[in-house]
Amino acid sequence: MDPSLARRDRRTAARVRSAPVTNENTRGASGGPSSGPPTGSPALTPPADATAPVRHPEAPAPGELLGAHYGQCFGCGGEQQHGLHLEARAQDGVRVTAEFTVKAAHQGAPGLAHGGVLATALDETLGSLSWLLRVIAVTGKLETDFVRPVPVGTVLHLDAEVTAVAGRKIYSSAVGRIGSPEGPVAVRASALFIEVKVDHFIDNGRPEEIRAAMADPDQVRRARAFEVNP
Numbered sequence: 140m141d142p143s144l145a146r147r148d149r150r151t152a153a154r155v156r157s158a159p160v161t162n163e164n165t166r167g168a169s170g171g172p173s174s175g176p177p178t179g180s181p182a183l184t185p186p187a188d189a190t191a192p193v194r195h196p197e198a199p200a201p202g203e204l205l206g207a208h209y210g211q212c213f214g215c216g217g218e219q220q221h222g223l224h225l226e227a228r229a230q231d232g233v234r235v236t237a238e239f240t241v242k243a244a245h246q247g248a249p250g251l252a253h254g255g256v257l258a259t260a261l262d263e264t265l266g267s268l269s270w271l272l273r274v275i276a277v278t279g280k281l282e283t284d285f286v287r288p289v290p291v292g293t294v295l296h297l298d299a300e301v302t303a304v305a306g307r308k309i310y311s312s313a314v315g316r317i318g319s320p321e322g323p324v325a326v327r328a329s330a331l332f333i334e335v336k337v338d339h340f341i342d343n344g345r346p347e348e349i350r351a352a353m354a355d356p357d358q359v360r361r362a363r364a365f366e367v368n369p
């Protein structure tokens with residue numbers, strides 16, 4: 140590489156590393172991730188008749204690990220060798236935290252996490268909020284801001300919460316911070332999840348995986364647990 144280019148790259152890298160943590164990147168008084176700047180998409184703005192999310196009375200206790208909703212899930216499944224192995228933990232309210240370690244297999248550019256992998260980690264963390272509402276929901280829309288590059292080896296600390304509910308529509312947001320729960324914000328997301336019934340998977344999933352899931356009593360219990368109302 141041209142030595143002047145390499146020097147410029149090093150200066151850019153130093154600037155990124157020393158960038159101040161601005162107010163917009165620090166946590167709000169609620170402790171949740173909703174303190175970031177509003178995102179632009181109208182579909183991610185709750186309608187006027189939306190209500191505050193209600194934590195299910197039988198939701199996992201704050202601090203409890205949620206476990207995988209499906210062993211083969213790319214985001215959280217323990218049986219998925221190529222997966223992200225994200226472990227989410229219930230928090231107060233309708234909020235979860237999760238940690239994701241960026242590995243060499245997650246690179247886009249040399250030494251840096253791929254944006255799609257980071258979006259997956261955000262999607263999975265947001266998806267795990269379903270455990271606290273005890274509904275099954277799938278991602279309808281996911282908007283992601285990539286604020287800082289995330290080097291391989293980073294532990295990304297994710298923090299997600301449901302902000303509003305309108306019928307089947309669940310509005311949520313998340314941030315991912317570098318190195319610690321108080322670290323600089325690297326990624327942000329706003330999402331719209333749509334509540335579905337277990338038939339969504341039975342009707343649409345590839346038959347061989349559906350058959351295997353339905354033959355697994357533990358999987359059936361996990362799926363059905365979401366459909367029990369208070």
Ligand SMILES: CCCCCCCC/C=C\CCCCCCCC(=O)SCCNC(=O)CCNC(=O)[C@H](O)C(C)(C)COP(=O)(O)OP(=O)(O)OC[C@H]1O[C@@H](n2cnc3c(N)ncnc32)[C@H](O)[C@@H]1OP(=O)(O)O
Pocket residue numbers: 182208209214262263266269275276277278279280306307308331333335337340341349352353358359361362
């Ligand atoms: C025993 C068997 C074993 C089963 C095991 C199961 C265990 C499962 C446990 C937990 C699973 C959780 C997995 C989490 C994984 C992480 C999260 C993901 O990656 S999920 C994968 C990616 N997402 C999708 O694949 C969705 C694909 N899309 C769809 O299937 C449909 O589009 C769906 C269900 C989202 C909506 O379709 P509609 O026909 O049901 O409903 P409509 O009427 O279209 O939408 C309802 C409302 O939502 C709005 N809406 C829908 N999509 C929207 C969008 N993209 N943008 C804005 N609004 C949207 C609509 O405008 C409508 O609003 P108005 O009620 O009219 O006000």
